[in-house]
Amino acid sequence: MQKAAGRWKMFEVVWLVVFTLTGIIFTFLSKDSVFGFTVFITGVLCVVLTAKGKLMSYVFGMYNTFGYAYLAYINGLFGEVMLNLLFFVPMNLIGFYMWKQNYQSGKLSMRQMEGKGIVLVGAVCIAGTLLLGFGLSFIPGQNSPYIDAVTTVLSVVATILMVRRFKEQWLVYIVLNMFTVLLWSIRTLDGSAEGPLMIVMWSAYLLNAAYGYYNWNKGAKEAVA
Secondary structure, three states: OOOOOOOOHHHHHHHOOOOOOHHHHHHHHOOOHHHHHHHHHHHHHHHHHHOOOOHHHHHHHHHHHHHHHHHHHHHOOOOHHHHHHHHHHHHHHHHHHHHHEEEEEOOEEOOOOOOOHHHHHHHHHOOOOOOHHHHHOOOOOOOOOHHHHHHHHHHHHHHHHOOOOOOOOOHHHHHHHHHHHHHHHHHOOOOOOOHHHHHHHHHHHHHHHHHHHHHHHHHHHHHHO
């Protein structure tokens, strides 16, 4: 029986408090809206709870999905908008149901992929990025089409792996979060008011992804022990 999704550790509590305070400070300094902060904090709560294999991650994730889609829209990141509204909304509902069906003694059963599956995931990510980036480049007002494409495709792949409870989702999330930090850094240099807070949020996601992989790797091994 796996034990990865147990009680809150001191590290997890400190991590959550630090990034919440960071979000408050950046909201004040950048004169961002209260709405922008709610998107930040629900995103942080979502990824922390996902790393722990908690169902409540999908509740916070739903609010974050709609909020982030709006911020992406006003920043001309239409790939991100389509991703959130057309994919994440239904996947939040599907993921909640599928996770609930795979709880054992109140803990999520975690899995790991075979080598062939990992190769297939890599091929899908590369092909999908090239095709979507090419398509987005024709949309008037689209910014950074290929970076937008890679974050969109990696988000889709990582979410599918998450819903199916594979630990490899976190490796995809690590790459995704790096590119998304780059994406919002570019938007910040172009004058986006929401940019600084989004950089902090996605940096928090990056750190959480590394911890998520550690936690799920342990959980997947314990599940087959």
